[in-house]
Amino acid sequence: MIGDEDDEDNFMSIDVEDHQQLKHIEDQIADLILCLDSTLDTVTTFMEMYEQFRNYRGSEISVETPSRKSAYGTDAVIFALKEKTTEIGYTRKKAEALLSKVQNTRTLISSLLERQSGHNINQQIAALQNLEKQAQEENATMRQLAEKNSRDSSSNFYSTQFVHQQESPSGATKIGYSTNWWLFFAISIPLTILTIFAWSLWVNFRNWMDYLIPKRTEGRSGRVRMFRQKVTLPELPK
Incomplete structure (x- = not known):
């Protein structure tokens, strides 16, 4: 249980399943970064191929069509590919930041689980020591009772042979x-x-x-x- 205040509503429980879930999220983010790197390589390859194609076609086409011009005066395809390259790089940075946060959180949960496990072990040891102490006290008490009964057994048996109850006419019982x-x-x-x-x-x-x-x-x-x-x-x- 972790929290900032004494109110139970502000506390949050953690267990091993949370650690495993964070590990699964970390693996997914790592796969996402690989996919982004692969996509960035693909877009870069498309840009290089289009540059080569445009240079090859530039000698044949002297005047570019207006449909290929963007608002910045550049080729629309190159502009779109560069925009996607920038977007992929920004997404990759966000994925790396998220991966770092997940790793730090998983490390924190691992530390908390280890501390909780040590606390539970200490509680179990204290409980076992308490049980052992109670057992020793009970054994000592039983030993004393056994010794007392062994000393008093003879008198207890014969005392019942010389004592009897008598009922008076009024209904009272006397020994x-x-x-x-x-x-x-x-x-x-x-x-x-x-x-x-x-x-x-x-x-x-x-x-x-x-x-x-x-x-x-x-x-x-x-x-x-x-x-x-x-x-x-x-x-x-x-």
């Missing part, structure tokens, strides 16, 4: 607790601790393995050195 409500804490607390321990073990499993494997390797190497020291034979006397 009642079972007499063995203490079983809720006796069951949920160990399960919660076990869940947290399993989750921590799973998260730190690789760190524990990296910590234990070097210890085992050092213990084996120490036992091997001790064994080698024990089996070393004493030197025989010379």
